[in-house]
Amino acid sequence: MKLHRSLTDQEILNQISTKKDPNQAISQLYSQHYGMLEHYILQNSGSGDDAADLIQEVMLVFIKMVTEKKYRGEASLKSFLYSICRNLWITELRKRKSTAARHDRYEGEKDQLDSNISEQIQRNENLKFVMDLFEKLGEKCKQILTLFYFEEYSMKEIVEKLDFSSDQVLRNKKYKCLQSLTDQVKSSPVLLKNLQKALRHE
Amino acid sequence: MNEKYTIEELEAYLVGDLAPDRKKDLDAKLAADATLQEDLEALKISREAIELVGWKALISKNQEEYLATREDSKVKQIQSRPSSIGVWLGRIAASLLFVLIGSVSVLFFSTTPDSIISDQLEYSIPVLRSAESNLDQIEKAFQAKDFDRVLSLSSSVQEFDAKTYFLIGLSYLESQNGEKAEEFLTQIESKNLQSSESNYADQVDYYLVKAYLLQDKPEDAEMRIEKIIDDENHTYHGNFNLFDRLQIKILKFK
Missing domain, CATH: 1.10.10 (Arc Repressor Mutant, subunit A)
Structure with a gap:
């Protein structure tokens, strides 16, 4: 069995941005943070499948922000992933539920979120279209x-x-x-x- | 694609590899040509998407592996971990076992021959009005609890008499002489067998228990106790119970 020491947050960012053993970095992101992200989805009307789908999106947004130097470890990696997850889930809920009350509530929450994250999420929406075309x-x-x-x-x-x-x-x-x-x-x-x-x- | 710029040139522009004069020219064109801007933006997002496809494959693979590993460890946990009811039953069983072991330990160390016979009934000679005036010396001494005198008088006894032998046997018991007590009490039993009588039969069983225990003969004492317990009509049937049986077994083990 291979044994790796845990990477620091900064080492994870470096390995992703330089693409040097990114697999190890992503593996650690999953083992350390999947549970926390899943818990958030489950606690907010989501299912296990919702969590699995959304967390992939979280990772994609995260990777884009790291590779484009929009995140350099200012906030802790855990809270940054949490923010992305929260913002993505609110966006998803907005798509699913269009009642005025919910819309206002989630819209209000979203305003408090990091605008960089919101922009990246929007950018990733477009990228997903292109990725489908690529396929x-x-x-x-x-x-x-x-x-x-x-x-x-x-x-x-x-x-x-x-x-x-x-x-x-x-x-x-x-x-x-x-x-x-x-x-x-x-x-x-x-x-x-x-x-x-x-x-x-x- | 626009006619003046190839996709190679637009890509070179994006990565900063375009020759300076072509770059200057392209910058000027981009400022005024919306279609060219769209071309460039389409190229840019396409490149990003291609890279993201690679990341997505890596992420999917890791997610799949992580969830499979987590599922495995959950199954292992379920297999290795007893249910909460099982845990509680186990704890209750452990507590009961602990109490049981404690009790048995206390019982084991506290059980002595004395603990079985400490509350043995004292024998009282039935007092009959007609017999009261004719009590012989041994009976008088026994009634007066002068057991030493009973024993000193016993040497003068020439013939077997169940009552006399019985009182001598009990006096030996009072003097903690189990061997002599056994000798006199079992003689009553022998005589009874010969004569098909049952003089003091139940009393002999009962007091022999003490005589045996004083001599450290728990096996013999156990036989008498079993006999008394098994016989519902025995005079002393209610004087021994399962706890006494257990104590006898502990004495045998010791």
Whole structure:
């Protein structure tokens, strides 16, 4: 059995932002904070499945904020995750329940939350649309794009890994795949509208 | 995509790799061209989404592993942990066992031959008006609780007489001489067997218990106690109980 010492909050942030053994960092986030986040959902009209779905979203928002340096450990990691969870759950409840009383109550609560978190949640909503579009790309495209943008492989490494005949062939393929995705983004009315709103800083 | 800028150039712009003159040109275009802005924003969000897909896969994998491990440990806990009722029953049983062990320990260390015979009934000679004036010396001495005198007079007894032997036996008991008490009391029993009589039969059983215990013969005492308890018509049936049986067993164990 492998034994790891617990990472400090700062080490977790470093491992995520540098993508150096991010798996260990995420694993620790789950073992240390899943229970607390789940408890919040369960205590606020949510189910275990709600918690499982929402906590994935919490982690995605958290990762985005860490990689974009919007969170550098100012608040404790635990309270930061809690804030994201609370904000996301309130947003989810607003979608589910539209009675005026509830709307006002949750809206009131949301006002008190960190605006950075709210912005990131909104940004992630748009990103989720694009991620769905990405899933519709061909397998080869998904492989190339993931290896390049997430795994941060060099073009040369991808050529070898995916058996491309040359660097240029791969480069052309990669841009073709990326172009396909951006075209779909622009052809989605919802996304286009949200992009335009973002550009106007609304 | 706009006609003047390829996706490669827009990407190079986003990551800061675009040549300075092309960057300056693009900055100027972006300020006036909403479509170009949308192109750039679409590219930006696409790149972010691709990266997030990778993170999402990593998160999903970790969540799956975490929940599976947690489920496993819950099952193990349920298997290894008794129910709350079980816990309470276990605690009650442990408490009772503790009390039982304590009681048995006290009983074990406090049980002596004396503890069984300490409240043994004293024998009183039935006083009959007709016999009162004819009490012989042994009877008088016994009534006066002058047991030493009874024993000194016993040497002059020539013939067996159940009553006399009985009083001598009891006097030996009073003098804590179990062996001699046994000798006289069992002689009554022998004579009874020979004559098919039952003189002092129940009394002999009863007082022999003490005679045996004084001699550290718990097995013999136990037999007499069993006999008395098992016989509902025995005169001393109510004088021994299960607790006395238990005490005898402890004495045997010791």
